[in-house]
Amino acid sequence: GAVVSQHPSRVICKSGTSVKIECRSLDFQATTMFWYRQFPKQSLMLMATSNEGSKATYEQGVEKDKFLINHASLTLSTLTVTSAHPEDSSFYICSAGAGGMDTGELFFGEGSRLTVL
């Protein structure tokens, strides 16, 4: 199956700093990638849809100025948590579908655990 890689897998930062998380499709091109967040013992909540070469589409209640998404190439999307605060501590996970395949299957990265002190 297609492989999606995230980096870093874990990051600890101080309150007020910014953190960038990368999501790469390793063996396919992805016009669209999706960013989710997951709080402890909760399900995955869609944050935004990342579109290559255009602005991301954010879900209701997600601050676009706080969670900056850049999808500059067909294999890389980045999520930057700006001025992070402890309440931003969460598990962030990206997904992408392999272009050209008609199954509509989405593949997920390993996730990035953010802890803001």
Place this chain on the structure above:
Amino acid sequence: KQEVTQIPAALSVPEGENLVLNCSFTDSAIYNLQWFRQDPGKGLTSLLLIQSSQREQTSGRLNASLDKSSGRSTLYIAASQPGDSATYLCAVKRGQAGTALIFGKGTTLSVSS
């Protein structure tokens, strides 16, 4: 707005039992449905993908069924093992390209030896 519900929220069974996890969704206009497994603190492992035109998919001890018209899917696990202990997530997709998966809250399964 699509909503996905999974019942039960948690389930404990002894090793060897067959079990069924349930998933329901409010909007039957789906493209496909995926079942995932998530171990504590880890990412997602895709288990089965069912297209909207399909009724079921099987992989080893796992069998997933889909009744699109009634908005239901089940995941059947045969002869459960302690290694099956994890959270199982059901997710539906509305369209082919450019649409995200909408997840249920999951069922946390514990299989005791």
